[in-house]
Amino acid sequence: MMKKVYVLLFTLLPSLALVACNQSTSSKESPTIDDALKSFQKAGLEAENAKKMTKDDYGMAPMKAKEAKRFLIPSLGEDNGGRIFIFDDKKDLEQTKEFYDKLGKESAMLFSWTAATNNILIQVNGDLSEDKFNEYRKVLEDLK
Structure with missing residues (x-):
């Protein structure tokens, strides 16, 4: 069970970080x-x-x-x-x-x-x- 949690965390966190970075740069480019x-x-x-x-x-x-x-x-x-x-x-x-x-x-x-x-x-x-x-x-x- 813990293994699944770790896999999810390591998979989702980088994706969320990329999305957050992309949103912050797009507002600067207005x-x-x-x-x-x-x-x-x-x-x-x-x-x-x-x-x-x-x-x-x-x-x-x-x-x-x-x-x-x-x-x-x-x-x-x-x-x-x-x-x-x-x-x-x-x-x-x-x-x-x-x-x-x-x-x-x-x-x-x-x-x-x-x-x-x-x-x-x-x-x-x-x-x-x-x-x-x-x-x-x-x-x-x-x-x-």
């Missing part, structure tokens, strides 16, 4: 905001002068992101671009996305594009063409 911004640029998309967002940059939007940066898209004109957020909580991401989506429905002047993949949300000036925004969305979706 893409960062900087990974996304570099990927946009690598794809030939504008994402310039990224700066950490302040409370003033959030305006009326929920300030629930773990990290957020504002970036410029010079082809849209001076001081126009987008925001990129990373969240710990999916509900916070969904609430922030919903905030921007509702603004656009309430007023065409406030319309902006949004896309979310995993724990990253981008919000981009609505003056950007839908086709060009879809290029940003695709890069975000392909981010590993």
Whole structure:
């Protein structure tokens, strides 16, 4: 009987250790905001002068992101671009996305594009063409 217990322990423990190690490394490999911004640029998309967002940059939007940066898209004109957020909580991401989506429905002047993949949300000036925004969305979706 004891022999069976030892065999089980020596068989299961290494397997459990491998599973635990694999889980901890996968969370470290989650893409960062900087990974996304570099990927946009690598794809030939504008994402310039990224700066950490302040409370003033959030305006009326929920300030629930773990990290957020504002970036410029010079082809849209001076001081126009987008925001990129990373969240710990999916509900916070969904609430922030919903905030921007509702603004656009309430007023065409406030319309902006949004896309979310995993724990990253981008919000981009609505003056950007839908086709060009879809290029940003695709890069975000392909981010590993």
